[in-house]
Amino acid sequence: MPRPRSLTPAQLASAALHVIDHDGLAGLSMRAVAQQVGMSTMAIYRYVDDRDELEQHVIELVLGAVDTTPPTTDRPWPERIEIMANRVRDIVGAHPGVVPLIIAHRHRSTRLLRWSETVVGILTEAGLTDRERVIGLRSLLAYIVGAIQLEHHGPLAGPGTQAIADLPPTEFPHMSETARHARTVNTDEEFRGGLTNLLRGMTSELP
Amino acid sequence: MPRPRSLTPAQLASAALHVIDHDGLAGLSMRAVAQQVGMSTMAIYRYVDDRDELEQHVIELVLGAVDTTPPTTDRPWPERIEIMANRVRDIVGAHPGVVPLIIAHRHRSTRLLRWSETVVGILTEAGLTDRERVIGLRSLLAYIVGAIQLEHHGPLAGPGTQAIADLPPTEFPHMSETARHARTVNTDEEFRGGLTNLLRGMTSELP
DNA sequence: CCTGTAGGTGTACGGCATACGCTTAAGACG
DNA sequence: CGTCTTAAGCGTATGCCGTACACCTACAGG
Structure with missing residues (x-):
């Protein structure tokens, strides 16, 4: 009508x-x-209704592109978690501006809940205890969210590195030295490296 | 005059x-x-000059309270890193509102650079390679920043947990199960647990 | 006491989210 | 085909925001 x-x-x-x-x-x-x-x-x-709701629709649009189906189980579980992490990073990394929105609206995104469901499922299959699963999921989220933000808000491998490399070496010997090497580590390796460390730490809890 | x-x-x-x-x-x-x-x-x-500069002063005020002197070397290096991480978390956690400001202004904060200098110093003493130090510093920052944000924007152990516990168990079996246990893990244990995992992963790179 | 300088103020502008009331397009029904 | 109904879309207005600019004024140096 x-x-x-x-x-x-x-x-x-x-x-x-x-x-x-x-x-x-x-x-x-x-x-x-x-x-x-x-x-x-x-x-x-x-x-x-308001801007807030518009933002929710935006993140649902972005996260809707994330594949939340469990990866094939023929790989070891840390690799499967890594696949899940990369799926988020690939999608969100293509739209770095929405990262703050995702953090703000994250608990209302069914898509992200579904992603978490799959991740916890993998952690359960891996044999982690209840407590380890809680900590595992949270620390994965924290790392992914933090890493994406740092990456897209002045990456260490990027213009920020120059500022650090220009620091007085007498006052910041380690930082100016590190900055020199930071240029040779690209952002993919950086993300992957930190994630691998985190997963290795989770693995070593197992029998 | x-x-x-x-x-x-x-x-x-x-x-x-x-x-x-x-x-x-x-x-x-x-x-x-x-x-x-x-x-x-x-x-x-x-x-x-403008609001931006006011924000910089605020984060310098907050981060100025962070002790950046190296901890005593009679403890193993992962414990020393943990001390450094907790120093930041304790201070910043008392002012969660400034976290987005810290992320935005982080490369201009001499205090945070000094903190990083100490952390990289510890990683160097620990025997990490150049590349491992770059990844180590970055992943520590990513984890700390992400964890503080998640904690103060609807912690898994908190009201957000209730929403997750109320999910349809048929569709989210693992999440609703995990939410039940999440209540028993307090935020300190959560932060510490994830950090320990990350450090364990970094440790295992060593000979 | 006088005076130059910088501290503090008031006003104004353009941009923001959004409440409210109006106009109007177009499907439903006669 | 004409009319009626209903929500779509629009214009205007309010009260926030950061901040440019012109002004007044308190005070240290002479």
């Missing part, structure tokens, strides 16, 4: 994500999204 | 921190800080 909507919710979320990818999270505003979809600012409010 | 300032920069930063502790990072505004110090909004600009 009434006038039909001219936009799907997915189109709206996609427009908001486009704004973020293009102008960063700081560029995200109801006005900018409205312009992106070619509507007035207030028209957006026919689709979402 | 001119009129003297009626505020020290430290007093200003402290006022801003008070606002953050009281109303969260979202409550931080030039107007709010001005009211806190009993001055007009624009008076703040006699002390800082």
